[in-house]
Amino acid sequence: MFFPISGAHISPIYLGIVGFVIGILGGFFGVGGSFIAGPALRVVGLDWNFAIGTDLAHIVGKSVVAVKQHRAFGNVDLRLGFFMAFGTIGGAEVGAQLIQMLKRAGNVNLVVSIVSIAVYISISSFMIWESRKTLRSKKRGTTAPPTATTKKHDPSSFKHVTRSIQRWNLPPMITLPVSGVTISLWVILLVSFVGGLFSGFLGGGAGYIRMPSMVYVLGIPTHLAVGTDLFEIIISASYGTFSHAIKGNVDILIALVMHTGAAIGAQIGAILTQYFAGPKIRLAFVPLPLIGAAIVIYTLMTGHKL
């Protein structure tokens, strides 16, 4: 099929399948999946600028579907999402400015690659340690699928650190009844700012850093972190799509075709979260940042961009 905006010939079936896989990952883990979608579009010959912009547009659609589904399950904290939006947009701008500075200095590729490898490996290592520890200590207890009540009592071996962050009494304090948490607004803004910073700096929705930070720093139960993170991704990816579209980096026809697969995948992913407890979702999340790290290491070592 010929896509006139980017001038690319790509099979719609391939796009549908890629969208479907990313949709399942997004619905289940609350990530945009740009670390897979970008290379998947690049492989079929789409230029990098189009791959990044088009992927962001498709992420918007996929996240809308997943958020609707998560909302039906009560997994979205809109109040938290609203406050986080400010930090996310601010962080995304600062991240984009940092990229411009590095571009001028002439070492953007090396710095971004090293930072992203370090971040991806750190997140995976920490999450594998925490979720395995939690699952081991939980073995004596129940292993039943989560219910509306148990979702709010999401066990974590990092809870003591989370509690001390929540006790940090820096006004204004924000109560989040849906998540069952009261926390300083500044902590929420800091977490969302860092997520936005990585989104602007490394590209994509940065769900790989925002979702774990919401669980471990803010103390949001995993199911709610997944749903609320997707809500955040709608905001950051919409902003990114608009910005890339006016620069001529979005082929919306490719994004629309990809989204036909993602729409059904995102629903399946969201439904699957109902059958897994928080620590199991976090443990299953571990390979995702590692895939991202492997892709970056490959491009660094071979000099080829996937």
Place this chain on the structure above:
Amino acid sequence: MKKETAKTFRAFLVELAIYAVLVVCYFFLVLHFLGEGLQRLEQNHRYGYAGIALLLMIGQAVLLQNVTTFLLRLIRGRSE
């Protein structure tokens, strides 16, 4: 429990098949007509294109979500 899972899986496969047919029709009808207009817009009015692109994506997301939910309800309703 196993019977219920098998029923859900069967319903999902039927949904996927109907969805695939609908999506193929969508490719050939809607995208074919949209292609030229969107290309012209992208070349001449970038801000307009950016806004339309976002609206199209969100519109399609809501539409497809409703279609899949409707199909799932319809198929599950019949199999019960």
